[in-house]
Amino acid sequence: MIVVTAASGALGRLVVEQLLTRFPDRPVVAAVRDPGRCADLTARGVDVRHGDYDDPATLRSAFRGADRLLLISSPVMDPDHRTRQHLAAVAAAVDSGVRAVAYTSFLGADRGGDGPNAAHHATERAIIDSGLGYTLLRHPFYTDAFVDAGLRDAVTSGKLVSGTGGRGLNTALRSDLAAAAATVLTDDAHLGHGYDLTGALWTYPQLAATLTEVTGRPVEHVDGTVETPIGFLMNLAKAGLLERQTTDLERLLGRPPTSLRQTVTEALRDA
Known part of the structure; x- marks a missing residue:
């Protein structure tokens, strides 16, 4: 049980x-x-x-x-x-x-x-x-906090503002982390191990380009100050503190973590 x-x-x-x-x-x-x-x-x-x-x-x-x-x-x-x-x-x-x-x-x-x-x-x-x-x-931090239905506003305005300086984020979706948890809960081979779970590294300029590709509407990345609950996370990213990468999550999933394009597509579909 x-x-x-x-x-x-x-x-x-x-x-x-x-x-x-x-x-x-x-x-x-x-x-x-x-x-x-x-x-x-x-x-x-x-x-x-x-x-x-x-x-x-x-x-x-x-x-x-x-x-x-x-x-x-x-x-x-x-x-x-x-x-x-x-x-x-x-x-x-x-x-x-x-x-x-x-x-x-x-x-x-x-x-x-x-x-x-x-x-x-x-x-x-x-x-x-x-x-x-x-x-x-x-x-890591959840991708869900960054890539969500609120991105529809960036599509409407044509501008995606971040305070990351274009640095990378190693976030992962809750759904991928949940799948990894289910795997370790049902296989004794994982006992005694610690896993450092990161998704594929992505940047806000890449996110803007993906929004453009998915919606067909031009979205430009603008680096600036973001007054939101995730503003402090952007400061961490700008300092390069969210760029550590491992393959642990991919190995537990048996596949690459969910891509940025798929995440954006699903987030906008739920908007």
Whole structure:
């Protein structure tokens, strides 16, 4: 039996979908804070259980009988709070007899625990020290935060503004990361490994050219200041901090990560 935590979230639902579609013989449990939000999963035969990161007793109950656990990192941004939540989940996995855990960490968490990666680093160490079998899935930023239906505005105006200085971004789609998670949850060959997952490197000038190609309307990239929630990510890109590349995601998928053109096509179709 496979338990997926935070299964009502965007990534969690995608992982559950992957498991139901590709591995229908593997029982799936969705551990969620509010089971009432998951009637659709219950209707599909998923065992939905109450599992709240802030209530360890519910985690022990939710994890009972599990062979494998996907621990999706908490959305809480305070590192101390987040660390407490994750360590409670690791302890609950041990207490519940879970055999192995896969954890959605972040790129660079193995290198140290400073800043945003503090909770991820602490969680990785706790998992390794717990005696559980483990697979560490170090994610990049999500492509979904950059390439979405909002790009229709750039097509309309003919201008795509970024603050990246034309530098590359190694983001990956949630759907590709979910597929990779489903793979490691169902194959013991991945136990004991940490994977640094990156998509194909892309730039905003390439994104503008792809928008032009897909829509048939000219879109020009303009480098400037972007006042959006992802503005700080663009600053990281401009500093060259999002250009690290590995082949780990491609190897787990058994195919190249979803192309920029396909991502743009799907994003605009949903606009």
